[in-house]
Amino acid sequence: MLNIKAIGKSFGGLVALNDVSFSIEERTISALIGPNGAGKTTLLNIISGIFPPDTGDISFSGISISKLPSTKIARAGISRTFQQVELFGDMTVLENIMVGRYPKTRAGFISSGLRLPSVIREERSIRNISLEILDSIGLSHRKHELSSSLPLGEQRILEIGRALATEPKLLLLDEPAAGLNIKETRSLGEMIRRIRDEKKITILLVEHDMDLVMRISNRITVLNFGEVIAKGSPSEIQKNHAVIAAYLGTEED
């Protein structure tokens, strides 16, 4: 469903990505791993349209998206979370999820201000769907609290919930387990699986927690210094010499 073809990107003189190609199958969990500075987040930012690639192309369900701005990409069905949590801190947990319903709803300024019957109906459905999502991610008990008052683990979960509210076909998770303890990471893994199996959403995950990656991923792509050094199933990746060298260093280093 997502085809990444020969993506290149540099910042100033620094080459962040060079000729990166791989593809993602529908209803799978794919992981993108690699040492710090390998270009993983850069690639997520390109896929989600925060900035365009210098070279190459990305197609999503057959349509080229590499030149679209992030608003349009989000509306095409790609949602994401952020490595540095980007919640709407002055809004409640429930409201954060409700914002996620934006692309699927219509009410404008004037009809909202006058609270027309159509608006009231739409608001009710936004609320109900958002409450369901909160329930499914286990944050119902926090719904009226400010999102900024949540502990980091719950903030990351909330970001996933907010992304789910947009009803994405592809969900990009940027280090969802960072800052989570072992127990939280385990339930996060369960949740990601559930999202794939129950909501039929494809997932691309950038993650450093190898335990989590190996446990839940169908496919893994390994980046090092902006280049793809390996692709395969978790067991193939674990045996791959180039990957082991990249993580542990080789004697020439």
Added chain:
Amino acid sequence: MGYAGQVSLGQAGFYGIGAYISAVLSQQYGLPVMMSVLSAMIVAAFAAVLLAVPSLRLKGHYLAVATLSFGEIINIILNEWGPGGPSGFGDIPHFDILGFAFDSTTSYFYLVWGCVAFILLFSFNLINSRAGRALRALHGSELASRAMGLDVTALKIKVFILSAVYASLAGSLYAHYVTFISPSSFTLFYSVLVLMMAVIGGITNLWGAVIGSVLITILPELLRSFQEFDVLVYGLVLTLSLMFFRKGLVPLLIERTNKLRRP
């Protein structure tokens, strides 16, 4: 302005447009006051679009300066081309709705507060709806807003238009109340006052705006004895409020009462 986190220093421009357009249309072209007021709001909305499209690409101080220049341009236009030039003009008809003239202070009081009530209700509805949540989201994180599919630029333009239309209505109400207007009422000082009302009351709270406006309107009456030094007091009030309650009075009070309730 507050909810979307954008600072405009050009509100006097829209206020002036509202006052002048509806005054000129009703006094010189004999249009019914209601029609004149609505026409002024439409003109203000178009002016807001013209200003918004180039300037909303700017952020923070740059946006403030762009809107400031807009206010100054409108003021210069009123001075040069407005009826009566810098000395303004009078005999503006009183506000009337279907033949009922709001010509006494008391009736005007009800008219103005009726408008305030309507605008407050409209704004409350808006804030607690899809569009309003989007505006607040924008204030929180533009990056995440885009990732959630919010049409950031369109939202900014719309909220800008809305604030221009509000200001225009305020201008019209003013013109048809005092029945005499001159460009000196529509200067940067007024824009700054509006901003002060929002900041002192609480920029992210609608009641803040109301409380702020009441305070800032009463202040000059209390400052009569200071005469021309009142500007210094304004500055002092703003500085102190930014030092001691940066979020504004109303959010401060909410915070305090919440603390009392849940120690």
